[in-house]
Amino acid sequence: xxxxxxxxxxxxxxxxxxxxxxxxxxxxxxxxxxxxxxxxxxxxxxxxxxxxxxxxxxxxxxxxxxxxxxxxxxxxxxxxxxxxxxxxxxxxxxxxxxxxxxxxxxxxxxxxxxxxxxxxxxxxxxxxxxxxxxxxxxxxxxxxxxxxxxxxxxxxxxxxxxxxxxxxxxxxxxxxxxxxxxxxxxxxxxxxxxxxxxxxxxxxxxxxxxxxxxxxxxxxxxxxxxxx
Amino acid sequence: xxxxxxxxxxxxxxxxxxxxxxxxxxxxxxxxxxxxxxxxxxxxxxxxxxxxxxxxxxxxxxxxxxxxxxxxxxxxxxxxxxxxxxxxxxxxxxxxxxxxxxxxxxxxxxxxxxxxxxxxxxxxxxxxxxxxxxxxxxxxxxxxxxxxxxxxxxxxxxxxxxxxxxxxxxxxxxxxxxxxxxxxxxxxxxxxxxxxxxxxxxxxxxxxxxxxxxxxxxxxxxxxxxxxxxxxxxxxxxxxxxxxxxxxxxxxxxxxxxxxxxxxxxxxxxxxxxxxxxxxxxxxxxxxxxxxxxxxxxxxxxxxxxxxxxxxxxxxxxxxxxxxxxxxxxxxxxxxxxxxxxxxxxxxxxxxxx
Numbered sequence: 049x050x051x052x053x054x055x056x057x058x059x060x061x062x063x064x065x066x067x068x069x070x071x072x073x074x075x076x077x078x079x080x081x082x083x084x085x086x087x088x089x090x091x092x093x094x095x096x097x098x099x100x101x102x103x104x105x106x107x108x109x110x111x112x113x114x115x116x117x118x119x120x121x122x123x124x125x126x127x128x129x130x131x132x133x134x135x136x137x138x139x140x141x142x143x144x145x146x147x148x149x150x151x152x153x154x155x156x157x158x159x160x161x162x163x164x165x166x167x168x169x170x171x172x173x174x175x176x177x178x179x180x181x182x183x184x185x186x187x188x189x190x191x192x193x194x195x196x197x198x199x200x201x202x203x204x205x206x207x208x209x210x211x212x213x214x215x216x217x218x219x220x221x222x223x224x225x226x227x228x229x230x231x232x233x234x235x236x237x238x239x240x241x242x243x244x245x246x247x248x249x250x251x252x253x254x255x256x257x258x259x260x261x262x263x264x265x266x267x268x269x270x271x272x273x274x275x276x
Numbered sequence: 277x278x279x280x281x282x283x284x285x286x287x288x289x290x291x292x293x294x295x296x297x298x299x300x301x302x303x304x305x306x307x308x309x310x311x312x313x314x315x316x317x318x319x320x321x322x323x324x325x326x327x328x329x330x331x332x333x334x335x336x337x338x339x340x341x342x343x344x345x346x347x348x349x350x351x352x353x354x355x356x357x358x359x360x361x362x363x364x365x366x367x368x369x370x371x372x373x374x375x376x377x378x379x380x381x382x383x384x385x386x387x388x389x390x391x392x393x394x395x396x397x398x399x400x401x402x403x404x405x406x407x408x409x410x411x412x413x414x415x416x417x418x419x420x421x422x423x424x425x426x427x428x429x430x431x432x433x434x435x436x437x438x439x440x441x442x443x444x445x446x447x448x449x450x451x452x453x454x455x456x457x458x459x460x461x462x463x464x465x466x467x468x469x470x471x472x473x474x475x476x477x478x479x480x481x482x483x484x485x486x487x488x489x490x491x492x493x494x495x496x497x498x499x500x501x502x503x504x505x506x507x508x509x510x511x512x513x514x515x516x517x518x519x520x521x522x523x524x525x526x527x528x529x530x531x532x533x534x535x536x537x538x539x540x541x542x543x544x545x546x547x548x549x550x551x552x553x554x555x556x557x558x559x560x561x562x563x564x565x566x567x568x569x570x571x572x573x574x575x576x577x578x579x580x581x582x583x584x585x586x587x588x589x590x591x592x593x594x595x596x597x598x599x600x601x602x603x604x605x606x607x608x609x610x611x612x613x614x615x616x617x618x619x620x621x622x623x624x625x626x627x628x629x630x
Binding site: 105108110111114115117174175177178179180182183 | 295301305306307432
């Protein structure tokens with residue numbers, strides 16, 4: 049029992065060390081991940097904390113679409129699964145580009161782990177909820193994550209700053225291309241899953257609420273009767 | 277140690293800010309029991325029709341600033357102003373019991389988990405209006421004002437406020453079919469919430485006017501729908517000026533934003549009252565500090581009231597010659613001068629009659 053508590057504490061100690069290194073763009077990050085036998089678990093911890101926080105930060109859409117309380121957690125979990133899949137694809141893309149351009153040694157799994165580490169700033173993703181400055185915070189966190197990724201690839205694979213920028217930049221372009229080419233069918237599939245899990249396709253935004261209201265011929269009645 | 281304390285306070289502030297939209301989101305999603313209403317009971321159509329209240333010439337809904345604790349607990353300085361407003365606008369129904377910082381009109385001392393804390397602060401503020409703890413009220417309400425201005429939350433938040441305004445209007449005898457004008461008078465944060473609620477209230481058949489008293493206004497889409505907005509400000513009030521800095525839609529580089537479009541269409545008038553401050557001596561409600569070089573020897577608060585009367589007269593909501601400061605006194609301008617100014621002069625910063 050004591051051993052279990054001890055190993056949990058050690059795990060969290062390493063986890064916070066990894067997060068600190070990642071946030072500070074410290075080159076020792078790659079070393080810790082390369083040498084620590086628990087590296088995969090540490091990365092998983094970073095991704096989990098970042099994912100949970102950012103999903104809460106972006107949960108406005110669930111409220112606006114009036115997802116029922118019981119389905120809220122389920123929707124967050126599903127969102128989390130989608131988030132992990134997108135980071136996995138992002139990691140594999142970068143690994144392939146690195147192998148093609150710079151003959152990266154490590155396999156795709158190592159790169160996926162590194163991409164996972166770049167999600168460390170997203171532990172502050174909850175703050176995206178902050179009114180007025182939330183969207184700006186979201187952008188700062190994304191840029192921060194991008195810089196972590198560039199620095200880890202630069203030091204980890206010794207490709208220099210330009211090489212790392214080219215790899216990550218091309219990876220981003222490929223992801224955008226994939227989004228546009230196969231985005232629609234994936235979106236349709238996602239919507240179908242959402243419909244089952246959340247009870248709605250979650251495509252309503254707060255702006256639609258204004259639109260719906262302004263186009264209604266019965267606006268005064270809607271005002272009177274609370275919610276349209 | 278001090279660094280950790282500082283970081284802790286900073287984090288606490290951020291977490292509080294992140295939680296600020298949840299009250300309105302919970303209400304919208306139907307999760308909150310407050311959605312069932314905890315304020316005065318909802319009027320049914322039949323009750324409203326049978327209301328004894330006679331229709332007024334027009335309705336003024338006062339939305340207080342971020343210092344308000346509930347629909348009937350404002351900072352002390354606002355009461356003489358509201359009294360002056362009632363004295364001058366005798367043909368209007370003045371409504372003050374909408375609490376603009378809660379989508380369900382649930383004041384801070386209402387049925388809330390932290391109601392006890394807010395009640396203590398209210399008592400403390402009653403004894404000492406400048407109590408540091410009363411800043412918590414300002415912080416809490418300022419965050420709600422930002423929720424109203426945020427494009428993600430604003431449409432939900434402002435619908436809640438518009439609902440409450442409409443409900444209270446009905447309670448006070450308003451009948452949409454008579455198309456009596458509605459004036460939203462928003463002070464400070466209430467100014468932003470007024471233009472937000474205008475998004476929905478503009479659907480009523482009445483003309484909808486907004487008067488902002490030192491409001492920190494965003495480029496809210498509601499500006500596209502209201503009939504006219506007058507923004508009254510003081511040159512010594514940096515808080516109202518923050519609106520034009522914080523919201524990109526108010527910058528000149530975005531000519532198609534709701535704010536810039538409304539400005540271009542002449543639906544916004546910006547009126548400078550003089551060296552008014554936002555808080556403290558010389559603010560918009562100050563009934564003691566005399567204005568320098570004012571021919572009528574008015575105080576800051578009296579000039580604010582006169583300007584509102586002037587605007588409403590100009591819109592023909594009040595009859596020319598309606599009571600302004602000094603009417604009947606020796607320093608008062610002649611009724612003819614007031615009447616002619618009201619009919620011919622545009623309301624603006626250079627209007628000497630204000």
